[in-house]
Amino acid sequence: MTDVRVRFAPSPTGLLHIGGLRTALYNYLFARRHGGAFVLRVEDTDRERFVEEAEQDILDALAWAGLSYDEGPRIGGPFGSYYQSERKSIYKAYVDRLLAEGHAYYAFDTPDELQAMRDRLTTAENPNPRYDAETRVAMQNGFTMPPADVRARVEGGEAYVVRLNVPAGQAIQFNDIVRGTVVFQSNEVDDQVLMKSDGMPTYHMANVVDDHLMHISHIVRGEEWLSSTPKHILLYRALGWEPPQTAHLPLILSPNGGKLSKRNADKMGIPVNVRQYRELGYEPEALVNYLALLGWNPGIEQEVFSLDELVGVFSLERIGKAGTQYSADKMNWFNQQHLRRLDDSTLAHRVRPDLEAAGLTANDAYVQRVAGLMKDRVTFLRELATTWRFFFEEPAGYDPDGVAKRWKADSPALLEAYAVRLEALPDFTAAACEEQLRLLGEERGAGAGRIIHPVRLAVSGITHGPSLFEMLETLGRDTCVRRLRLAISRLPAPSDAE
RNA sequence: GGCGCGUUCGUCUAGGGGUCUAGGACGCUGGCCUUUCACGCCGGUAACACGGGUUCGAAUCCCGUACGCGCUACCA
Numbered sequence: 001m002t003d004v005r006v007r008f009a010p011s012p013t014g015l016l017h018i019g020g021l022r023t024a025l026y027n028y029l030f031a032r033r034h035g036g037a038f039v040l041r042v043e044d045t046d047r048e049r050f051v052e053e054a055e056q057d058i059l060d061a062l063a064w065a066g067l068s069y070d071e072g073p074r075i076g077g078p079f080g081s082y083y084q085s086e087r088k089s090i091y092k093a094y095v096d097r098l099l100a101e102g103h104a105y106y107a108f109d110t111p112d113e114l115q116a117m118r119d120r121l122t123t124a125e126n127p128n129p130r131y132d133a134e135t136r137v138a139m140q141n142g143f144t145m146p147p148a149d150v151r152a153r154v155e156g157g158e159a160y161v162v163r164l165n166v167p168a169g170q171a172i173q174f175n176d177i178v179r180g181t182v183v184f185q186s187n188e189v190d191d192q193v194l195m196k197s198d199g200m201p202t203y204h205m206a207n208v209v210d211d212h213l214m215h216i217s218h219i220v221r222g223e224e225w226l227s228s229t230p231k232h233i234l235l236y237r238a239l240g241w242e243p244p245q246t247a248h249l250p251l252i253l254s255p256n257g258g259k260l261s262k263r264n265a266d267k268m269g270i271p272v273n274v275r276q277y278r279e280l281g282y283e284p285e286a287l288v289n290y291l292a293l294l295g296w297n298p299g300i301e302q303e304v305f306s307l308d309e310l311v312g313v314f315s316l317e318r319i320g321k322a323g324t325q326y327s328a329d330k331m332n333w334f335n336q337q338h339l340r341r342l343d344d345s346t347l348a349h350r351v352r353p354d355l356e357a358a359g360l361t362a363n364d365a366y367v368q369r370v371a372g373l374m375k376d377r378v379t380f381l382r383e384l385a386t387t388w389r390f391f392f393e394e395p396a397g398y399d400p401d402g403v404a405k406r407w408k409a410d411s412p413a414l415l416e417a418y419a420v421r422l423e424a425l426p427d428f429t430a431a432a433c434e435e436q437l438r439l440l441g442e443e444r445g446a447g448a449g450r451i452i453h454p455v456r457l458a459v460s461g462i463t464h465g466p467s468l469f470e471m472l473e474t475l476g477r478d479t480c481v482r483r484l485r486l487a488i489s490r491l492p493a494p495s496d497a498e
Numbered sequence: 499g500g501c502g503c504g505u506u507c508g509u510c511u512a513g514g515g516g517u518c519u520a521g522g523a524c525g526c527u528g529g530c531c532u533u534u535c536a537c538g539c540c541g542g543u544a545a546c547a548c549g550g551g552u553u554c555g556a557a558u559c560c561c562g563u564a565c566g567c568g569c570u571a572c573c574a
Contacts, residue, residue, distance in 0.1 A: 009574095010574090011573080011574050012574070013573080039517095043574070044570050045573090045574080046573055046574065049572080049573065049574080107572095109572095111572075114542085114571090114572085123499085124499065125499050125500080126499065126500075127499055128499080128500080128570050130570080141563055159572095161572050163572095179502095179503065179504090182502070182503080183502090183503085184502070185500075188500075188502090189501095189570095190499050190570085190572090193571080193572050195572085196572040197572060198572080200572090201572070202571095202572070202573085202574090204574095207574090221567090223502095223503070223504090223567085223569095224567095224568055224569070224574090225523085225566060225568090225569090226502065226503065226568070226569080226572090227501075227502055227568065227569035227570075228574095229505090230502095248503085250503090250504080250567095251567070251568075253566095253567080255508095255509075257566070257567085258566095258567090259567080259568095290510095293510070293511085293523095294510070295509060295510090297510080297512075299512075301512090301521095301522060301523085303510095303522085303523060303524095320510095320511080321503075321504060321505090322503090322504055322505060322566095322567090323503095323504070323566080323568090324509090324510070325503095325508095325510080326509090326510095327508095327509050327510065327524070328523085329509080329525055330509075330510065330523080330524045330525085330526055331524095332524095333523090333525090334524095334526055340537085353525075374536095376536070376538090376539070377535070377536040378535050378536090402534095406534095417539060424512090428515065446535065447533075449533040449534095450533095452533060452534080453533075453534070462535090463534060463535080464534050464535030464536080465534070465535060465536085466531095466534090466535080466536080467532085467534090468534075
């Protein structure tokens with residue numbers, strides 16, 4: 001195989017979508033797997049749809065996901081610029097060459113004229129008339145106008161576009177890595193605009209020129225581009241270049257099988273922009289893992305992978321062909337899985353902003369302990385700052401159902417006795433806390449549950465959570481003793497208890 | 499409409515002519531563990547779109563049908 005060079009080529013027209021991130025991911029994995037280069041190229045040829053903050057969002061999303069690139073914006077590289085808007089003169093040179101060699105031609109039709117042509121030709125059987133060998137003869141272009149007129153118009157500064165002269169009757173065949181052999185007929189493709197009247201290249205032109213100039217070996221992109229591939233092949237042929245290999249990825253569908261558009265997804269409460277995942281508190285490792293498996297599988301039973309592990313097993317050959325439906329349940333499951341795999345210091349670091357936002361403070365060592373204790377019982381790290389905030393502040397109240405069920409007439413006395421014992425403990429460990437509790441139970445003739453449940457309630461305010469004794473150890477002696485007495489003072493003993 | 503692509507449990511998928519009474523994961527669900535809640539473990543539920551071929555034999559190969567998706571711009 002020749003040197004692997006792949007690219008992710010987003011358009012800065014909005015926030016990066018998870019479909020885009022998946023495309024970037026597959027490119028990244030393929031490049032890293034083969035020791036190749038991963039290039040980032042900004043396809044900003046559409047001035048109309050350009051969104052100022054989009055580029056930063058894309059960069060942020062890739063960095064968050066851990067996808068580093070070897071050449072591209074900000075860092076440059078040997079084939080820059082990596083902004084298509086800065087490469088106008090390059091495209092112009094190749095457009096001129098196509099013009100000179102008869103592979104392209106000038107066209108002067110105004111938008112109104114184009115519309116009129118389409119209106120005239122549109123029928124029920126042909127809802128989308130092409131601008132092609134058949135129809136161009138009725139339009140204003142290099143085929144229908146004397147060369148001198150064409151030259152005069154161009155030199156006179158009149159608005160024009162350059163179109164590809166699509167040859168008639170050719171079969172355009174290519175071998176897609178995921179789809180196999182695909183064939184199109186040149187008669188089905190229209191005379192694609194290569195250069196717009198504002199002097200910008202179209203996607204097709206810029207894409208082909210850049211992929212060639214940047215020595216791209218494999219094009220890995222979404223299936224929505226499959227139908228444009230014949231146009232690109234025609235361009236490669238006209239320019240005398242060898243087209244890169246292609247791999248067209250199956251599309252990510254919404255949970256009901258439709259398109260996962262922003263609008264559609266919002267209605268179902270599904271986040272589609274990478275930024276949303278970040279804001280919602282998903283771990284980047286989880287999104288990456290989930291996206292990797294959406295349309296690809298390693299052929300082994302393992303499902304939970306780090307980015308580096310994915311690099312080790314990725315291959316384009318194992319990409320599926322069928323569109324794939326998004327599942328929030330599975331996404332969340334991956335988040336839970338990765339939470340358990342991440343080390344406590346990483347978790348502590350990541351949950352910090354959530355704690356701060358919730359007005360909670362704690363030193364790092366303590367946050368790490370809490371994270372370690374809780375990581376296999378949460379789906380989102382930020383639950384530490386909500387459901388489990390009692391680790392960081394006194395319980396605001398006590399779960400009423402828990403009180404009704406667990407807070408008995410003898411609870412205050414038992415808890416006070418337990419508090420006294422905890423105060424006297426030489427080593428405040430989970431094992432010691434448990435030993436004392438059981439001893440106390442025996443002495444008072446009360447079952448351990450008679451103490452365990454009220455203690456949990458007093459200390460956390462709720463009736464569920466991690467192992468009681470580990471929780472006590474984590475909270476620390478002072479906090480435990482204080483909270484036991486706080487509960488005694490706040491919760492009156494029920495008089496009718498048995 | 500045309501062209502292209504696709505179709506295995508609800509979802510993500512394994513499988514590529516016999517080893518498939520179709521395997522795994524998510525979800526849902528029964529139980530075990532745990533004097534809490536999770537985790538974990540054991541079990542259950544549930545699929546080869548349909549119709550024709552080819553073959554001794556088809557989820558696997560071929561054709562057709564249906565359905566879905568994509569493209570059909572001076573957007574990418």
